[in-house]
Amino acid sequence: MNVYLDNNATTIVDPQVFAEMEPYFVQKYGNPNSLHAFASDTHPGLKTAMEKIYAGIHAPKEDSVVITSCATESNNWVLKSIYFQYILTGKKNHIIVSEVEHPSVIATAKFIESMGCKVTYLPINSEGIVEAQTVREHITDKTALVSVMWANNETGAIFPVEEIGEICAEHNVLFHTDAVQAIGKTPVDVQSFNVDYLTFSAHKFHGPKGVGALYIKKGKELMPLLHGGSQMGGYRSGTLNVAGIVGMGKAMEAAIDALDFEMTDVREMRDDFEDELLKIEDTFVVTPREKRTPNTILISFRGIEGESMLWDLNRAGIGASTGSACASEDLEANSVMEAIGAAEDLAHTAIRFSLSRYTTQEELDYTLKVVKTAVVRLRGISSSYAYAPEGHESGLDAHH
Ligand code: 7TS
Numbered sequence: 518m519n520v521y522l523d524n525n526a527t528t529i530v531d532p533q534v535f536a537e538m539e540p541y542f543v544q545k546y547g548n549p550n551s552l553h554a555f556a557s558d559t560h561p562g563l564k565t566a567m568e569k570i571y572a573g574i575h576a577p578k579e580d581s582v583v584i585t586s587c588a589t590e591s592n593n594w595v596l597k598s599i600y601f602q603y604i605l606t607g608k609k610n611h612i613i614v615s616e617v618e619h620p621s622v623i624a625t626a627k628f629i630e631s632m633g634c635k636v637t638y639l640p641i642n643s644e645g646i647v648e649a650q651t652v653r654e655h656i657t658d659k660t661a662l663v664s665v666m667w668a669n670n671e672t673g674a675i676f677p678v679e680e681i682g683e684i685c686a687e688h689n690v691l692f693h694t695d696a697v698q699a700i701g702k703t704p705v706d707v708q709s710f711n712v713d714y715l716t717f718s719a720h721k722f723h724g725p726k727g728v729g730a731l732y733i734k735k736g737k738e739l740m741p742l743l744h745g746g747s748q749m750g751g752y753r754s755g756t757l758n759v760a761g762i763v764g765m766g767k768a769m770e771a772a773i774d775a776l777d778f779e780m781t782d783v784r785e786m787r788d789d790f791e792d793e794l795l796k797i798e799d800t801f802v803v804t805p806r807e808k809r810t811p812n813t814i815l816i817s818f819r820g821i822e823g824e825s826m827l828w829d830l831n832r833a834g835i836g837a838s839t840g841s842a843c844a845s846e847d848l849e850a851n852s853v854m855e856a857i858g859a860a861e862d863l864a865h866t867a868i869r870f871s872l873s874r875y876t877t878q879e880e881l882d883y884t885l886k887v888v889k890t891a892v893v894r895l896r897g898i899s900s901s902y903a904y905a906p907e908g909h910e911s912g913l914d915a916h917h
Contacts, residue, residue, distance in 0.1 A: 566766025820902020
């Protein structure tokens with residue numbers, strides 16, 4: 518049996534999405550900016566797709582949604598543009614991010630820091646959540662931007678973006694949120710709270726890879742990301758990825774249709790699976806489940822290296838993660854676990870299971886069996902587990 522439980526890394530393309538994209542490769546392949554019927558053949562599909570994308574996040578027509586190639590690109594764009602527009606010009610000198618942002622935010626923040634921008638990396642609390650108050654404490658009159666993700670990719674922790682947006686508005690500071698892990702898992706409405714920029718990526722909600730987006734509120738314009746032929750309202754030149762945009766539109770529509778299912782059925786399956794995992798001795802989950810996206814579990818098995826567990830799972834046909842796939846090649850401690858201050862031995866023990874609307878009960882039952890066998894095998898050969906005394910200080914509160 519093959520079981521895919523790494524949906525926070527990427528997702529299967531919904532077959533309906535694939536079907537909608539296909540004609541744009543082999544029939545309607547014109548460049549939308551050309552002046553003939555091959556071009557205009559692409560226009561209705563593009564228009565419908567953009568309407569679905571706007572509707573999916575409740576963006577009003579006057580705001581911009583710019584299609585990029587991925588969330589990494591959208592995140593880079595926001596921070597670097599703020600650097601050019603506000604920091605380099607001397608209007609402001611500071612930005613705030615959380616210390617558990619995706620590397621596409623953290624590495625960009627480090628880069629602009631090396632160019633002279635002050636950067637505050639906000640801590641998370643013991644539940645893995647950035648508290649809105651900490652944002653208020655760090656804002657100065659020289660702060661240009663706050664960038665805090667909506668939902669964390671490793672723990673699934675949902676951050677208080679409404680409150681953070683409110684604080685930014687009070688202080689006249691721009692607010693960006695990376696909503697990659699929020700689309701299709703929690704309602705996203707850019708008009709229901711203060712947000713200036715919002716990032717998302719099609720391949721995280723059963724759309725194609727290579728298509729991301731950035732929402733930009735009217736009046737909060739950024740510098741163009743790519744200068745050239747003025748596509749995407751001049752923000753991002755380059756021939757449009759027609760099939761990709763059509764795919765993102767359909768995927769957004771399907772994600773909104775499936776939102777209730779994610780929030781009830783997927784959540785229930787996740788909760789039951791987590792209950793069973795937590796029955797295994799010496800297991801820990803950091804963020805309480807009601808404060809998480811419905812599909813994610815980051816769980817530690819004391820005494821077991823995350824990578825060893827992944828290997829046992831992989832041999833049984835199960836794909837999971839020790840955290841972010843982007844960082845999985847190096848054997849570093851899970852960055853969220855480190856940020857929470859978990860003891861060194863636990864920071865290496867985290868495994869992430871992320872479900873989707875395609876996950877079945879049968880797959881989870883099978884995974885549970887495999888995990889139980891792996892725990893016995895790996896703890897049997899674990900020196901750290903053998904020597905860990907009862908009540909060993911973990912730095913974490915057990916949630917069972
Ligand atoms: N932001 C968040 C919150 C993410 O989870 C990811 C990918 C990205 C940005 C980057 O998205 P992309 O469109 O540029 O690919 N996160 C993960 C992950 O958790 N495991 O692998 C990739």
